[in-house]
Amino acid sequence: xxxxxxxxxxxxxxxxxxxDHGAHAFPPFDSANFSSTLIWLAITFGxxxxxxxxxxxxxVENILHARAGRIRQDLHEAHAAREKSEKAxxxxxxxxxxxxxxxxxxxxxxxxxxxxxxxxxRHALEADLNAKLAASEKQIVETKAKAMDNVGMIAADAAAAxxxxxxxxxxxxxxxxxxxxxxxA
Numbered sequence: 449x450x451x452x453x454x455x456x457x458x459x460x461x462x463x464x465x466x467x468d469h470g471a472h473a474f475p476p477f478d479s480a481n482f483s484s485t486l487i488w489l490a491i492t493f494g495x496x497x498x499x500x501x502x503x504x505x506x507x508v509e510n511i512l513h514a515r516a517g518r519i520r521q522d523l524h525e526a527h528a529a530r531e532k533s534e535k536a537x538x539x540x541x542x543x544x545x546x547x548x549x550x551x552x553x554x555x556x557x558x559x560x561x562x563x564x565x566x567x568x569x570r571h572a573l574e575a576d577l578n579a580k581l582a583a584s585e586k587q588i589v590e591t592k593a594k595a596m597d598n599v600g601m602i603a604a605d606a607a608a609a610x611x612x613x614x615x616x617x618x619x620x621x622x623x624x625x626x627x628x629x630x631x632x633a
Contacts, residue, residue, distance in 0.1 A: 596632075603628045 475481055604624045611619035 600625075600628055600632065603631070 476485055604621070607624045607628060608619040608621065611624070
């Protein structure tokens with residue numbers, strides 16, 4: 449059996465007859481402790497429920513509401529920023545369209561001005577050329593008239609020389625001039 453020490457303690461050796469297997473059940477499952485275990489379970493559950501409902505859950509709820517509010521605010525800001533950017537893009541498109549229209553109008557105006565200047569230069573050049581052409585034609589007509597007068601005199605001189613050579617007598621100048629005039633017509 450167990451040996452006792454002078455202080456009244458038993459030594460660490462255990463005899464097989466001292467062990468009682470199955471005399472006692474596991475304390476939570478012992479029917480004698482069952483009612484007190486249920487009472488403590490109810491008290492503990494109630495205490496945890498109270499602490500959770502009064503402290504932890506309101507904090508979680510506040511965090512969730514704060515997050516939802518922040519998300520709503522962020523979405524509102526995002527929509528506002530999107531509307532602002534769409535407005536800015538529309539204004540930019542309008543500005544670009546206006547600039548294109550102004551550039552096109554300026555290009556057309558410049559083209560019309562260049563065309564008008566070219567037409568004016570062309571008309572001035574044509575007028576100058578027409579004046580030179582008229583002067584040249586007048587000079588040609590005068591030269592032709594002089595030449596024809598000279599041809600008439602040359603023809604009269606040649607006809608007089610031919611008549612004199614064939615007949616041996618000088619030709620009548622009035623008759624030669626009349627013959628040359630008749631031949632010209």
